[in-house]
Amino acid sequence: MENCSLTNIGYSGQWFTWEKGRTRIHNIREHLDKGIANSPWWDLFPNFKLCHLSHAFSDHCPLLLNSNFGNQHSKQWYFKFEATWLLEESCEIEVSRIWAESLGAVPNKIKAMGVGLEEWFQKILKKVSYKERVGKVVASIE
Structure with a gap:
């Protein structure tokens, strides 16, 4: 070779x-x-x-x-529920909110649920990441 x-x-x-x-x-x-x-x-x-x-x-x-x-521009999007979402206290509230606010038949509601939960979890990850960074800075100052 x-x-x-x-x-x-x-x-x-x-x-x-x-x-x-x-x-x-x-x-x-x-x-x-x-x-x-x-x-x-x-x-x-x-x-x-x-x-x-x-x-x-x-x-x-x-x-x-x-x-x-x-x-690949024509990639098909699939909803994948992540088990780690259940560990978040606000998950059940978020599921109820997204389902109630989504319009149309069940397939449309499921797609809205997937998009909404992914957006929700990304916000949680950003908050956790921010808290970890701030915590490290505070710990390094102390």
């Missing part, structure tokens, strides 16, 4: 790409399959993503290379 000026491009997903043995005692997992590239390739595809997918019929995981990962 070094002689050809190639480097490993990294990956996302499970750490192994090859598996042998189905029982826990005899199972072996290795990271055998890799994506490699040279400098001109990196210049051509700066927004790539290499994923290790799950395998079913082979002992090797398929690799999926998306060469335009960062430039």
